[in-house]
Amino acid sequence: MSGSDAGIAWLTGQTSARAELLDMLDDPAWLVDANDRQVLHANQAAADWFGVDRGQMAGRRADSLLTTLEDAAFWADVQNGVVVALNSETELTRPDGRIVWAHRRIMPIGTPLPGRQMPGGFLVTLRDRSQEYRAERQRDSLLAELRATLESTADGILVTDLQGRIQAFNRRFAALWSLPESALAERDDEAIHRWMSAQTVAPASYQARLAEIEAHALLSAVDTVHLLDGARLERHIQPQWSRGRPIGRVYSFRELNPQRRGAPRLQRGGVRDESSHWPERNGFVAQIDDAVGLARRDGTPMALLCIEFDRDSLFALEGEGQVRAMGDVVEGLRALVPVQHQLARLGGARFGVLLRQCGEASAEALARRIVDQGRTAHGLLATTGLMVSVGIAAYPQAGLSAEDLLDHAEKAMERARHAGSSAWRVHAFDATDDGQRLARLHRTLREGGAGQSLRLRYLPRIDAVSGRVQCIEALLRWHDGEHGLLPPAQFLPLAARAGLAGALDDWALEHALHQAARWRAAGFVWRVSLNLSSWQCLQPGLARRVEAALQVADWPAELLELDLHEAALQADPELTRAQLRALRELGVHLVLDDYGSGDACLNLLRRFPLDAVKLDRDLVHGLARGATPEAGLAVALAGAARACSLAVYAEGVETETHRQSLLALGISGWQGFLFSRPLDAASVPARLAHEKKSSGGLARVKP
Template identity: 35%
Template sequence: MKHVLPTARLTTLGDRLQRVNRITLGFALLIVALLIIASSFSISLFSLVDASRVKASVLAENASASLMFQDARSAQELLQSLQQSPDVHAAALYDKNRQQFASFVVPEHSVPASIGSLQENMAYGWEYLNFTQPVMLDGELIGGLYLNVDLAMLYMQMAWQATITLGAAFLAMLVANTLLRRLNRSVLQPINGLSALMEQVSDQNDYSARAGPSDITELNALAEGFNDMLEQIQQRDIARKEAENKTLRLAYFDSLTGLPNRQSFLERLGREVRIAEREKTRLAILFMDLDGFKGINDSMGHNTGDLILQWAADRLQQGIRPYDMVVRAPIDESEVELARLGGDEFTALIPRIAKPEDALLVAHRIRELMRRPFVLEGREVVLTASIGIAVYPDDGEDASSLLKHADTAMYHAKDEGRDNCQFYSASLTERVQHRLNLESNLRHALARNEFSLVYQPQFDLIRGSIQSVEALIRWNHPEQGVIPPLDFIPLAEENGLIVPIGEWVLRTACADAARWRHEGHALRVAVNLSPMQFKDPELVKMVLGILGQTGLPPELLELEITEGAVMEDSGATLATLEALSLQRVQIALDDFGTGYSSMSYLKRMPLNNLKVDQSFVKGLPHDRDNRAIVRAILSMARNLGFSVTAEGVETLEQADALKKMACDTLQGYYFSRPVPAADIPALLSRQWLADGPSTCFIDPASAAASDQGA
């Protein structure tokens, strides 16, 4: 409401005019100052209430996941962020039973252990504001947030602003008293202007408005004081909005890559699905997972992993740029959205595609970009991407089903060998469900004692007898029967279970070998190590500990490693191999010839044995190329002082050919399929000819059907 002070046309004596004008001016200034103070207080109070309510609402929304998963640590970290808000003296999260779950309290304050109601409420007093905000998840009440805001700082600010305003008004009245006779009209005009400005600020919340200058110094000082007050209110309003924007960004964007997060992506996807339904258009989702990222993250550290994720996000953004998509008409780049769902999982939303194959071209573009090596500290790190594609409306009519089906297609891409992309089909759901069930059962298989070991003999051509065996794991599933290693070892490597499983294999194999030795059979046992086990800095300690516990001499243990593990981190690999070799543990390089070993590395490695991959043995003795490769491996091994074991020997012809080439040891179905530990002594008691095996003990064709991939 606009207040206009009546003015009288005075024709009396000068003293009376001066006195009346002084009273009139003083009254007007007082009214204006009080209105300014009251308006400022009202604006500040309402701003504080609004900011606190927004803060409580955002905190309640962000706390839903912590309450849902009973994650007190993340809830406490969330409340600790209130340390940046000096006016908040206490806050607490309560579960749906209204009991305190987490709290933040400044000294000399407290929060109740329980709360009467979880519904939205605000209570206030002369010294505080109390807010209660419900915490909802999918429309269900799961808890509440309590927020206590102290008003002392507000009162201090208002007292300071009131002092400035009243002081300026008093100063203006003193100075203007000598000029009232001549300046009565000019004085009232700027005062009325200030009053109008105050009403504008109060009515429109326009804190950018400012009082204009006056040719009267005192009134100009009053205007400047008023402007200073508006400046402070405006800055506080800007700070509040920035805090709201920051909180909003935390809620909708990934802090590591700056990309939209899962929540943001799902909301955008829901909107685009509704648009596509209305406009009868298609859209595609690409669900991308970085192959091999877990191994890099575990071996090189989380800081390096975070850096690679940031680089990968940049690569992915290059891959989805609209002007790179020749399959589509030029569109606004903002229409294509890339998001990070978590970990090494990313998604891309491509609206208004003409046909499903358009999304495939984008996926191939992304794969090409991801194959380029990342250079980190002078080393090249190569990551590939497995991509699943789901298309609306063919593969789902809502956001959740589309995302789920794209995820399913991504797992199928991984099963097909990684670094490829696959479209979703209904049959994939059953396959992925089987894979997930298998992974779930695998997590409990070790505790349920469902694993067992079998051993395949290795025939020493020089001694004419079995001198060693290779330990091979089998999973005896209670419902599915024996599951071959090829079906579960890749799963174990993906989720990290290969480390405890590998330790169990090593411990069991050493215990069996120690028992055979006690029975008079000093057999060397070969155990495979996965690349993930080889990256474990405690590997040497673990191996020596098991040898000590089982009583097996180190020279009767042979650890088989792959060429990939040797080449991945040559410095660390060499140190680990040397530490094991110094303890007389034998080292074998498995599947030699199929990887990318460097001859210079082989010369430096303390290896004892090379195992020729069965793919080179299979064509013997007729395949000239395979004969040449095997002869080259044997010649190189002799020069380097390594023994050689040929894998996959299934026929007498293969055995004779390898014997003529002076191969040291043979292993394969021609001699024996893998057998339980209890059957090994019986194999050792069989008769062998001095120059090789006397006969094939089993039918190689039937044996191959049961143990391929062991």
């Protein structure tokens, strides 16, 4: 019998049945008098739970049985005349010391006392969910492994049931189909299918083929899907089986013409979008090529506009609302763009305009008009209610080919989108967009020159109390032939875009561990620290690869520390938590780097298996200045980390004032230029041996 049945019996006045009803419950349960908050009656299961004789339960105070903060607050409210119900799950420690996960429910029952709103009493029930919780964790672990497998493939994967309801998909699928971020969060099946159909060159044909697929549960097939952005996707369809019967379908999508953004895909073309009858991306690139050739021969100007309407807002519209909004967009652009200029549909809510024999000034005027028409209450684009972003690229300022011009127009459009409201931007080169250097670094990475060009520099971290070296952090550097030694910010983003972030992480781990082993042979043993990229955290088998590197270098896992950034924890929390848990089981120490630099809630400290946090350098410097927002934030964040039993380190310590303010904060260790700048491998033993002789702060350890 459930606790609610017992409550019903009380409410109907069956006083004699109260004890009998409680005794019939399998889970621990007891009745509490509302007046003095003492136990009136408890069943045998409750006595067994607390490890006492059943007769000892009566008369005990309710707030002495379950001592969580939530229970204490509940009974305090009851004492103050506040009547509510409590229904939640909590972690409890039983009298025998066992920790269990239990569902606890407290419900008011009975006739209110005379002259008061207080009920006659409360029914408390407990249900041990530890076994279910372990099963859920095991299921979550299996799902994390499945997700890791899905993410490890270069193909886009979509899994549906037999009715087409979406069960799972990976990030590659979302990227191929240009799904907005809201689609990843909400998982609205109907909206996702509608969006996919709208991305195809021929939506009617796509829908007809999809209906044919769904009509045959055992269909295995391969076909090709053409998207508006110029991609050609090879679609593989296979039934999904379980226990000898089909339960769904697995679609895998492979891009047949993967080229960089803005380039013509494969065919050049006459294909047109069904809804607008404008050329799609391939046809638009061909038209730009023709215009570039004419401009090169005649010296006439030309320019491009790349226009995108807010995909997230468009995706959120339901059914016909989305169709009407897209129709309004098409008609609005048709009315705004002069007929001598060419419009194109580049995919989803993205459009292009080719302005022949017009320069940058004419393109700016048109972009301004489009943005103004979206903002004006009675403008031609106002009915859509969508934010619009416009990017401009002119020949020859932004490039000499169709590919470069379209790519640069799209980059300018991305900058406009970050303005937060309808806006337009003109493409402009800046110091960080050094095309020649990026191309050279990209070529070097791709051609296997990393081993000759990569360097590791080492930065010690000092124990705040003893002054000894806690750890040596290995920092990756790139030695460029023309620009010398480059910091990570100037080459890691390129490596990430080229798909080489994991290779760089593996290289740094392997070489840092082997260097640590060489120091050990010379008599110095320190923990080694490295940064772990967000990309690496999403790859399956991370712990196995780290374990293999440790075995090859003969280096103990307890002397390896991996630094993670907030973005790595947030990219895929469930998968990352499983990966980090496996690393912790090896013995690897895990540190949240740049702590306090992002927006993450403190819940991250509890959700992930971390050992320490490292305060961001801006907080360190703000703390030294005293009464600043950074100082207060540093104190609060350090306190929160310690409350979660995490050590607190600091980076960017450059002055004695910095160090003294951190000592007052109670940190465990610090690193920065005050002690040393990053050192090459040969300089580390000499530098640290000197510190030993001068201050006694280092111990020489036998291997």
